[in-house]
Amino acid sequence: MRVTGHVLGVPSERFTEATVAGVVDAAQASPGMAAASWKLGVSAGEQSRSLPSALVAGFREVPTQISGTFTGVYSLITNPNTGGVLGPNGVSGPVGIVRITNAVARSGWLNLITWMATLSVALGVFNLLPIPFLDGGRFVFIAIEALRRRRVRPQLEMAVHYAGLMVLLTFVIVVTIHDIQGNQ
Structure with a gap:
């Protein structure tokens, strides 16, 4: 959330004391304002049931x-x-x-x-998405076979699933590299 040019009132509870903090974008702060640096976020709580x-x-x-x-x-x-x-x-x-x-x-x-x-x-x-090599990709071949009333050549299906596997493995490698580089 970004509020530009306005003070945002953020309610807060700390132990038993409830307060409202005025928050302003650092770029919009005037020279006389008291400065403190906080990160705002959401914390998860547990609800008893x-x-x-x-x-x-x-x-x-x-x-x-x-x-x-x-x-x-x-x-x-x-x-x-x-x-x-x-x-x-x-x-x-x-x-x-x-x-x-x-x-x-x-x-x-x-x-x-x-x-x-x-x-x-x-x-x-x-896994259910219609991507070759995943179950959803296999379901696509089953649907094609049902519509055509004959099997797809096993070599063709295997080649398509193999290509899907290569694309998925490449994607996993790229995402993993991105995860490592983005969190250093």
């Missing part, structure tokens, strides 16, 4: 996660503000996922379980 309530909330969360995964993939492709797949809000490879998992693990076991579920749903949805 009964077991039945937690089960219901868990089942409701799965469709939200699946929808969010599709929305995220669509946004990576179509939204110029994300910076693209390798942009600052792009995808993470194995190195980035380990870093995120480490940070989430430090914030509590409930957040870690939620992250693992989110990652599992995202990988499951990704």
Whole structure:
């Protein structure tokens, strides 16, 4: 969020004291203003639930996660503000996922379980995309065979899946290099 030329009131709770801090962009600060440097962010909290309530909330969360995964993939492709797949809000490879998992693990076991579920749903949805070598790519061949009522030549299917594997491995290598370079 960026507010230019205005003071933004940010409510804060510290222990039992509630305050509102006036925040202004450093570039807009006047010389007489008191200066302090803070990073604003969001911290995750845990909400206590009964077991039945937690089960219901868990089942409701799965469709939200699946929808969010599709929305995220669509946004990576179509939204110029994300910076693209390798942009600052792009995808993470194995190195980035380990870093995120480490940070989430430090914030509590409930957040870690939620992250693992989110990652599992995202990988499951990704696996169903119609990309050769993934299950979704195999489903495309099954659909083609059903429409044509005859099998695709096994050599052709194998070549397509092999090409898909090479593209995916190249993508993983590029993203991993990006993760390493972006976090030094």
